[in-house]
Amino acid sequence: MNVNWRAIPQANNTLAVLSAACEVHGYHIEVTDRPRPDVTIYSLNSINERLYRDEIAGADCITIAGGPHPSACYREAAQYADYVVVGEGEYTLPALLSALEEGKEPPPGVATAAGYIPARHTVLLDGYPPFSRITGFIEITRGCPFSCGYCQTPRLFGRCMRHRSVDEIARYSSRYRDIRFVTPNAFAYGSDGIHLRLDRVERLLRSLNGRIYFGTFPGEVRPECVSRQSINLILDTCANTRLHFGAQSGSDAVLRRLHRGHTVDDVIRAVDLCRENGLVPVVDFILGLPFESDDDQRATLDLVKLVTRAGTAHIHYFMPLPGTPLQNNPPRSLLPETKKVLGKLALSGRITGSWMDHEIRFFRHTSHL
Structure with missing residues (x-):
């Protein structure tokens, strides 16, 4: 499964953190300037979210949105993104990628148009590297x-x-x-x-x-x-x-x-x-x-x-x-x-x-x- 990260300058440090977390679980993230198959991930805030909403809704791939704005407005974000990672992503994002690969239901901490179950964990910072291949x-x-x-x-x-x-x-x-x-x-x-x-x-x-x-x-x-x-x-x-x-x-x-x-x-x-x-x-x-x-x-x-x-x-x-x-x-x-x-x-x-x-x-x- 190809996993892509939509390049957004204001989310570069988030990219470094989540790319490293995904590597721990065997997923390699490619940075792209547009949505690409199989999966494209977006990290959005309340200022830039409107710039990417239509792109996500029209993307010909599985879309995942996260970041401050989708986390606070996950019901709204789930209307244009297939999946919304709410809150911390180090554990939830790799677990979601694994569920997609195996054809399973999304884990807690992920919202969809069908509903949302809150995450049952808190991230221990030492449990994940602050960065890996992509530095931050x-x-x-x-x-x-x-x-x-x-x-x-x-x-x-x-x-x-x-x-x-x-x-x-x-x-x-x-x-x-x-x-x-x-x-x-x-x-x-x-x-x-x-x-x-x-x-x-x-x-x-x-x-x-x-x-x-x-x-x-x-x-x-x-x-x-x-x-x-x-x-x-x-x-x-x-x-x-x-x-x-x-x-x-x-x-x-x-x-x-x-x-x-x-x-x-x-x-x-x-x-x-x-x-x-x-x-x-x-x-x-x-x-x-x-x-x-x-x-x-x-x-x-x-x-x-x-x-x-x-x-x-x-x-x-x-x-x-x-x-x-x-x-x-x-x-x-x-x-x-x-x-x-x-x-x-x-x-x-x-x-x-x-x-x-x-x-x-x-x-x-x-x-x-």
Whole structure:
């Protein structure tokens, strides 16, 4: 049986992970620029899904869809794809390929137009390689204990953090000169995500050889985790001169409604610590949140201006993602003064992202993944 992967730039790391998992079970995946027999696999998010929906529906082969959007909207996706892998795919995808080869019913964790039975497993990261023939970033942690209203991560991967072992991370990182990681919070490695274990972070970092980039995209940190101790780990063991973390709002009221789990003061403290120690802060913000008042938006703009005195702000315009608590809440408009200030900051190179077009922001930010 020929198994193909539809090339989509924003899913390159997912390709590396699932290609390696399929190899473990004896399936070799070929990358293609269009659907091909016998099976073609798609990994989609909520921005690019509409670009491939008709192609999948009209494909002259068996189609499998997975990724954040099909996982959250599996009933909808099962109307145009033959099979939908919901959630984690390392175990489910090879099991589905085996079922197709043997003419059996799909395993739990796969939705079809006929229905869906949830998966009965959770992936142990050490049970599967982070990559094999097709290389990618090394995922060191999966899951997030927080429940931010806009975020799909805890809904896809759960709120219990799972970590790849130091030995396995060191083994695969030896293939790189520059080492980068996938994680929802780099400083939470080895912990429950709330009570940090920086001793375990230090053990990990000191076990690696090469130029380590830790706490940068695609493995950022949370602002309340930025401390003198955590920054010293970066300075002592890593090559990065930037630290990337999310503020999301300059209003404590908004942060509470988002269930972010940190305050504006945590963000300011993290920015100050970066500046005092020679690290450039790169800070994410979301504008246009549905319950954001004019004053809340102005407070966020003030925090953006504070950040850009020491570093860079990355601006997102709120997009309601399926499967999240805010999925049915459209974004609010930006104030004229907000657009004016953001325009000036963009021209001076102090902010990145897009606050008008989701696709521009998404494709620019992820084109290298």
